[in-house]
């Protein structure tokens with residue numbers, strides 16, 4: 299029984315609800331059943347694990363869905379406007395059209411005439427002549443880049459402008475170690491047994507490519523960066539490190555898609571790449587079990603990589619020994635492992651997978667492509683939120699999970715400001731002598747706050763050695779800082795006491811010149827009404843309980859809602875309702891990185907957490 303009580307106490311503590319509030323058992327059991335999940339999480343220690351280790355997550359970049367276009371060699375498609383169209387827009391079975399990929403990777407391994415652009419791809423190593431030939435192919439009028447630009451132009455006329463700019467990434471040929479017949483740059487014969495020559499030739503190619511791209515003046519394309527064609531580091535070793543540095547100096551990114559368990563894949567950051575995508579290599583061989591997809595997702599998560607989606611012409615339902623079900627497995631596993639929710643994705647589709655699917659006369663092919671396209675199209679807004687991450691962080695009871703700090707202490711205020719949180723949350727009570735003090739629970743060290751004089755309360759020690767702060771001293775210290783102050787007024791024993799507290803708080807805040815920096819939250823309906831009635835107009839006032847809907851809060855003239863994480867799950871329309879009503883959305887108390895990502899993706903305005911540092915780490919991606 300005592301163990302159960304301990305769990306319930308921990309549970310209540312995390313819910314930001316005091317024991318006295320929970321004295322109202324009706325309220326407790328009203329919120330209890332669906333919050334039991336959180337309770338179970340706490341018991342199983344999930345939060346504890348997350349709070350101690352760095353978050354594992356998929357990688358995102360400014361391209362959401364990057365289609366691989368094999369282009370250049372004489373054995374490839376020309377990629378005319380018509381051929382590239384199914385990659386630019388998706389046409390559903392019912393005729394509707396929408397923009398599909400936001401990124402296009404043009405890459406080539408060999409010229410189809412005996413020369414390879416990476417190690418072991420053909421019998422001869424491509425020379426300067428073949429590198430220049432490839433460049434001409436990339437910029438050929440009416441094909442590849444030029445066709446893509448034209449295709450976008452045509453589609454804009456039909457379905458209107460997309461809310462993103464299409465980006466292109468272009469593959470770099472590898473200056474192969476040991477090659478001596480490549481050719482000359484500025485009269486100097488290149489010797490690729492020397493790393494400096496490998497680097498010089500690659501820089502030369504990058505510069506030339508950028509010059510050509512600029513000259514073409516494509517209306518709808520941005521050059522996002524370059525792709526490393528070799529899928530392991532067997533031959534190139536550390537060559538990519540200086541190349542990555544150079545590419546970033548040009549304000550471009552360096553992309554890589556190593557094969558499953560490729561040499562060096564886990565060192566992708568160290569090797570100079572900005573993003574690497576995990577190839578599952580599942581589609582191509584019936585002997586690879588579906589579990590590989592699960593393993594690949596886990597590996598990407600573990601190593602902070604994006605994911606590659608793979609299929610080819612064999613996925614057609616009517617293909618000989620069709621791999622249709624293997625394509626379906628990718629969608630299923632990517633959904634199950636949150637890849638569409640959280641990761642940047644590349645799409646390998648063989649020579650012309652999407653084109654073949656679009657041309658297919660079998661409705662099964664259209665059905666599966668409709669499903670995939672819908673996932674890509676629907677995730678666009680959420681991915682944008684994830685990328686932009688406009689959600690601002692509030693340190694719950696200050697930044698207290700750090701040395702020398704304590705919940706609701708002045709140290710926690712100063713420390714939250716020092717790590718640049720948007721706001722610091724703290725709890726306020728009215729003591730028996732009408733002085734305002736900071737504390738979470740209604741009782742501290744055996745003293746009931748409401749019925750104890752501030753003379754006594756101000757002598758009580760917090761865990762960091764500070765004494766219990768008076769609101770006045772807290773605000774005086776805050777005046778020297780920049781952080782927003784998120785003041786929670788605790789529910790008191792009577793409406794009169796709450797009104798008194800609201801009046802005293804607003805007067806003090808005004809006197810200190812902090813009116814524009816303080817925002818108010820409470821579980822008490824009455825306190826919310828009083829803040830709305832007495833605070834200057836436009837002062838943020840947010841209700842914490844889940845028993846009032848956004849619409850009702852709007853009618854009460856509250857400026858927003860600060861519901862708990864599970865309330866938004868239970869009421870999936872509430873966030874959108876808040877947005878539609880132009881109200882502020884805050885969510886508490888989100889300590890787990892996956893739950894933080896859930897909130898960021900949905901574009902919450904504010905997120906309250908005991909783990910502001912974990913949140914900020916997510917933000918730095």
Ligand code: MG
Nearest residue numbers: 314724725786
């Ligand atoms: Mg609080």
